[in-house]
Amino acid sequence: MLRCRACGAEIGAGALACRACGRPVAAGRRARPRLGCAVLVGVLLGLAVVAVYWWLEIRPRVARILDPWIDAEPVEAVAQVGPVDPGALFDVAVELPGNPLNAVWTGERFVLGNRVDPWGLMLVERGPRERWRVSKQPVLEPTYHQRMSLDALAWNGRELVAVADGAWFGREGQVFVTLDPVSYRIGRVRTAPDQLGCLVWDGRGYWGATRRNTADEARPAHLYRFDARLAELERHDSPGVGCQGLAWDGRRLWFADVFDDSLTVLDLATGAPRWSGGDRLEIEYLSGVAWDGESIWIAEYDGNRLRRLNPILQRAWSGARARAEAEP
16 A cells, blocks of 8 residues: 655555645555554563563572572471370470471570471471461582481580581581571581481580481491580490480480380480480381470471470489389
């Protein structure tokens, strides 16, 4: 379609001159297409798609390149508290959003290992009226910033100390690592005994114990004593071969065994560890134990729970050896 340059009138196909003003067709020009609005809308939609893709896909990747520790930000989760039964073996139960491995109390919160994505840790805080807050805290190895798992946990009043697979750090066997209590970044790394499944701070040094791969494995099981710098001081016979949690209540060690789901109490008042109490627990897959200053808490892998040992039973087990020695 042509239009006359002089008057703008439309010129029919094959016409030699404009009927309105008589100007020759050679002086006309083609009509502008009426697709301008559609093209503009298409361009804007395309830009919108690009912007959304950038925001959802590219921006997070760039952010991770510039700051890989963004993957270590905590993720809020839901914690539910089960019914309180004063006559039960456990009188409080907190449902967890991950699979717990070991447990420790820092004075402000419970910290547990997590065996499912995003690995790392679970932080459990107790609020008023039994309202619990749980967050999943990834931990990154410092070289390639991969999310990593931890095998044992202890709190020395300043920092978390954990046991991890040395492969994360290009080493064989297991290693001790320290974690900042705020950022949860890895600090110092030190070689640890093989098959160490638990760790606890007693105010002067650490205790740890063997966690065999299987209950019938032939390797020996030890109860270790370490100094404040994690240098080995002593080895004792271990009360079990599957330690997956140790707690210290100021006088006694509480030893959690994953293979028979037993909790053993060891009294250290006389120096060498001596049996004080304990028994098998009616749970599946005991995976950690912690002392919060008042109570013993048990981490249960099979049901993904953190449960409080009934204080009545706790007191009975704590004094079992003293009463046995007092009897004629």
